[in-house]
Amino acid sequence: MAGTHAVPHDAHHASHGTRKSYVRGFVLSLVLTLIAFAVVMAGSERHGLVLGVITILAVAQLVVQLVYFLHLGAAPEQRNNTVIFVLTALLIANVIGLSLWVMHNANVNMMPTQMTPQAAMTRE
Amino acid sequence: MDIITTPAPAGADPHHHDHAHDDGSMTVFGFWVYLMTDCVIFGSLFATFGVLATSTAGGPGGRELFDLPYVGVETLLLLISSFTFGMGMLEMHAGRQDKLISWLAITFVFGAGFIGMEVREFAHLIADGAGPGRSAFLSAYFSLVGTHGLHVTAGLLWMAVTMHQVKRFGLDPVVRRRLACLSLFWHFLDLIWICVFTFVYLQGAM
Numbered sequence: 349m350a351g352t353h354a355v356p357h358d359a360h361h362a363s364h365g366t367r368k369s370y371v372r373g374f375v376l377s378l379v380l381t382l383i384a385f386a387v388v389m390a391g392s393e394r395h396g397l398v399l400g401v402i403t404i405l406a407v408a409q410l411v412v413q414l415v416y417f418l419h420l421g422a423a424p425e426q427r428n429n430t431v432i433f434v435l436t437a438l439l440i441a442n443v444i445g446l447s448l449w450v451m452h453n454a455n456v457n458m459m460p461t462q463m464t465p466q467a468a469m470t471r472e
Numbered sequence: 473m474d475i476i477t478t479p480a481p482a483g484a485d486p487h488h489h490d491h492a493h494d495d496g497s498m499t500v501f502g503f504w505v506y507l508m509t510d511c512v513i514f515g516s517l518f519a520t521f522g523v524l525a526t527s528t529a530g531g532p533g534g535r536e537l538f539d540l541p542y543v544g545v546e547t548l549l550l551l552i553s554s555f556t557f558g559m560g561m562l563e564m565h566a567g568r569q570d571k572l573i574s575w576l577a578i579t580f581v582f583g584a585g586f587i588g589m590e591v592r593e594f595a596h597l598i599a600d601g602a603g604p605g606r607s608a609f610l611s612a613y614f615s616l617v618g619t620h621g622l623h624v625t626a627g628l629l630w631m632a633v634t635m636h637q638v639k640r641f642g643l644d645p646v647v648r649r650r651l652a653c654l655s656l657f658w659h660f661l662d663l664i665w666i667c668v669f670t671f672v673y674l675q676g677a678m
Contacts, residue, residue, distance in 0.1 A: 364565050370558040377551055381669075385544050388674045395678050406670035410663055417558055417659040425497075429504050436508040440515030447519035465530040 365419055373416025380409040496649030503653040507660050510623075514664050517619060521612040521672065529607035534676020537602055539593075543673045546589045547665065550624075553582035554662040561655050569643055572651075576635050579658070583628050590621050613672065620668055623661055630654055 384405040392398050414420045420430045525534075560575030594614070597603065604614035634654055637647050 364561070365558065367559070367562055370555060370562070373558075374551070374555040377554075378548075381544075381547055381551065381666075384670060384674060385540060385547075388678060389540055398678060399675060402670050402674050406666050409666050413554070413659065413663055413666070417554060417662070418656065428501055432505060432508055436511050440511060440518075443512070443515050444519040444522060448522050451523040465528075469529065 365416065369416050373412055376412045376416070377409050380405050380412065384409075496645060496652065499649055500652045500656070503656060507656060510660070511664075514616075514619070514667075517612075517616040518667060518671065521616045524608040524612040525676065527608035529609075531607040531610070532600075532602050533609065534673070535678070537597060537600075538673050538677045540673065540677055542589070542593065543669055546586055546593075547669050549582045549586040549589070550662050550665050553579045553586065554659055556582065557655055557658045561651065564643060564648065564651055567643060569638060572643075573635055573638055576631060576638075580628060580631050580635070583624060583631070583658075587621060587624055587628065590617070590624075594618070617668060617672065620661065620664055623657075623664075627654070627658055627661060630657070 384402045387398055387401050387405075414433070418429075420426055420433060422430065556575050556579045560572050560579060563569075563571040563575060597610075602610055604611045631654060634647070634650055637650065641647050
């Protein structure tokens with residue numbers, strides 16, 4: 349029992365990562381970050397397109413770091429963490445998405461359009 | 473007699489089962505659950521920021537305030553620190569205590585560099601009259617980025633304490649468990665930062 353305990357658990361290796369997997373995660377993150385900054389700093393006027401591209405790059409980098417740094421995956425010892433993460437992500441997507449949607453509608457339908465910010469601030 | 477003796481191995485089995493779960497994995501799982509609740513806090517702050525991003529009250533917006541190359545360097549510091557922490561964890565699994573402490577020290581330096589740059593950035597904004605009281609946009613900005621910064625600061629303190637514990641107690645199961653939790657915390661903060669630099673700085677500077 350004591351003998352088997354001293355040996356590093358090979359079965360847990362997937363949840364620890366290796367030097368290679370960390371380097372791979374790091375290089376991918378670095379590349380995704382540089383592309384995101386480069387795309388915005390190029391100063392394109394097509395804001396919708398640029399926003400779409402940097403959103404995709406951010407999601408890609410989140411996945412890269414979740415897999416290579418936080419070791420999420422479908423393996424049995426990772427499954428609990430992965431499931432609870434997916435549920436949290438769903439919850440957050442709802443909170444953010446619905447907040448933006450509700451407040452956008454509120455702004456569009458109820459904002460006193462004739463008032464400037466200066467007028468609003470100087471009003472007692 | 474048979475009836476009395478047969479439960480014995482069956483009784484030993486749940487014990488073994490308990491033992492298998494007593495290696496700290498449940499603690500680390502519990503810590504992961506905590507991180508997910510932390511994630512919900514950041515989610516709410518991001519939602520707030522998203523709603524208020526254009527509410528500048530006639531004050532400066534992201535385009536005037538954010539210095540992208542500066543934020544890029546901050547991002548690199550945090551990303552490198554996440555990687556060096558991973559290297560440290562590999563040394564922990566290999567049982568090389570001295571190398572682990574060296575990697576943790578390197579991680580600490582990069583993390584401290586990140587916090588130093590962020591504090592300097594905040595000080596500049598406040599000095600330029602773009603403090604959290606200037607507009608709803610800036611209140612939301614300081615709350616979101618400041619909360620992340622506080623987490624990183626807490627992580628640095630935790631790292632300093634853990635480095636001391638590794639030196640003092642060696643790599644016993646308790647210290648290993650704490651390192652596993654801290655590593656999740658540190659990588660998690662880099663994840664949050666990906667969203668911050670994308671949706672606060674890059675989108676704001678567009």
